Amino acid sequence: MAAIEDLTRLALDAERELETNAAEVDRILHICNACRYCESFCAVFPAMTRRLDFNVADAHYLANLCHNCSACLYACQYAPPHEFGVNVPKTLAQVRRDTYVEYAFPKSLGVLYRRNGLTVAMAVSLGVAAFLIGAILMQGSLFVHGLEGQFYVIFPHNLLAVLFGAAFGFSVLALAIGVIRFWRQVSEPGKPVPLPNAAGEAARAVLTLQYLDGGHRDGCNNEDDAFTLWRRRFHHFTFYGFMLCFASTSVATLYHYLFAMEAPYPILSLPVLLGTAGGIGLLIGPAGLFWLNIRRNPMQADETQKTMDRGFIALLFFVSLTGLALLAWRDTAAMPLLLAVHLGFVMGFFLTLPYGKFAHGIFRSAALLKYAIEKRRPNPVQAGGE
């Protein structure tokens, strides 16, 4: 009962916080809309000029359009210590967390975003790993010689497929429901636009992380007013590393079911090559993002989300590290232990997927698509056309 009351209280807090944060977006964007110096940094400001007032849906939309590059903070003549106290990246970051909470599925689990930090991520992963280690121990010894990478001797393939497939499937479904609800809330019907063009533009913005280039291709800010391209590069390492790992798993699944080729695959096989390249990307990317994260100017970020950021970074890093370790020592007696630990992190990653930082990519892509559609429609506000 205590847990339910706790969740209810957290949900009420979240509601109140959303109102406060959305009101702050409305306040500062009235100042921005009268200034507009930042218009070519990113998509947030052109989207702003299509509006005169900013309701909660607008706040969600603009918050997720913002990539937190923070160029507008350092350029702002109204940033603290100015009495107007304009801080666009921080304010929008606060609303982003509200978005994740508000559009989580099931909604009652949305409050996990407020708690899903490093500790939760590690606890879930290590818990699952411990459980798997226990399962192995029930059947005999943890250290077994002569298995030569025979993973499915430890855990049968179908058991893994069902467990991980179900966890991943639920996460994808939960995220999909969330983003559809988000889309419905922030998008009002309008004049039809050529959707392929809009989708293409949004896809390019996502895949190139266009809005981490600061609008001038010098990059975004991290510690101070100097620009850096490393945030964008480390994101690329992470994203494309993840995609390569995903491709590796997909290819392996095809091998398994279509060609009845079972793991372990040779070092020079497609699944291992893709997985290794992806794994290396998933080490470099998250390590770099962590390094930037700890050095980030607190003015730019919502400090309360750092634990969520770092939890996600850590999960990605350890999924990759344990995966590469499993590859390196798959032919040794340590394989069962390494397998259990790796599977623990993968499961931890899947389970927290819809309630952690992973969501930022999904909601941001949706916001970019909305922007690409919206900008193809006439601006309803015809201010200062002279």
Add this chain to the structure above:
Amino acid sequence: MTRSEDFIVIDVLVIGGGNAALCAALMAREAGASVLMLEASPKEWRGGNSQHTRNLRCMHDAPQDVLVEAYPEEEYWQDLLKVTGGETSEHLARLVIRASSNCRDWMRRHGVRFQPPLSGALHVARTNAFFMGGGKALVNAYYRSAQTLGVRVRYETPVAGIVLDGDRFVGARTESGELITARACVLAAGGFESNREWLREAWGRNDRGEWPADNFLIRGTRFNQGVLLKDMMRAGADMIGDPSQGHCVAIDARAPLYDGGICTRIDCVSLGVVVNRDGERFYDEGEDFWPKRYAIWGRLVAQQPGQIGYSIIDRKVIGRFMPPVFPGITANSLPELATRLGVPVEVFMRTLDSYNAACRPGTFNHTILDDCRTEGVVPAKTHWALPIDTPPFYGYALRPGITFTYLSLKVDDTAAVRFGNKPSSNLFVAGEMMAGNVLGKGYTAGVGMSIGTAFGRIAGTRAAAAALGRPA
């Protein structure tokens, strides 16, 4: 070059921390001089009025990256001649104009980025190059470049006075009493617009017995107290300009006393009427596009009783002008609006009724000089005259907002400070402290930054040459 920490003798001391000071410091450093900058403000407030600027008026004979079409030297000069009413120097103005055509590559090298004109500023797409992120982004870029090049910067170091030996610069005395000597010096510490006492004295008392400047707001920095202008006047430097002249616009009366910047503008003036405290109109609100008229409305409001005006519009024009930062006072009837604004209802209604009755039918278009005008009312409204008849009605109180003052040290094309019409050999001036040589009155967007950049670069080069004993 020597490393900055190794400076024993400072070659060039730059006093100030805005665009002109930074241009001078960068040029002097590039010429091989050791440079120390003294900025009066703390780091967060550095950059003076430059942090509120947004563009540079640029001559160009053909389309140039963000600039469309052409803006030839002669047209630029004619524009300047028109707004200043001849209160300018053709030689210096043309020097600034030509410099504006070729300074942007240098600016880019120091990290300044340009962007296409902002929405709501398309009217200057041809004449003005916008800084990406505005003036504070420019200031940040210059400071970063200065740091990389080894320019030393001391913040929170206001200078109280200059120590001279005849007409030669010897050193600067800081407010804390420290004497900082250097081989040459550039003064670029801004006008006196933040000094309310001086503004009061400069504008004096009007026929109504009011001190108009007491009701002025300062659009920019609080650090431009004019200390060095006054110090140089005392030292007998040659001066130019009228202390009551400056860039003065009508802004939202609720703007903060300092640093309200761009967002406190009220852009609906040309789409409605403006009445004074007594409820009477006093000028043609539709004379020209607002961006071409905003610079005269500060003085117009300053001449009204109580130095206040009220821009009145109705629902029809909402969304047709740049959104104001503060919400307007609203009412569902005009008498109610007058009451809310504190304007006498009877006179207000007489003014509005006669204006509404005088509006001739036409085709309203706020993007061109349209044919909606009044007939038989004084003053006439010559464009965009629509009857104000559709509730809700909105009112915005206006105050004069001083951007910068034009009282200046007199210079020629070397930027040297002059005493008895003779140039000092090692003391130079740039930015607002000499802008009045080019801009005796009036204003046109982006010209302040053109003057600051041109003369900042000249002053820095000359100061380095003077310090290093080279011909400039």
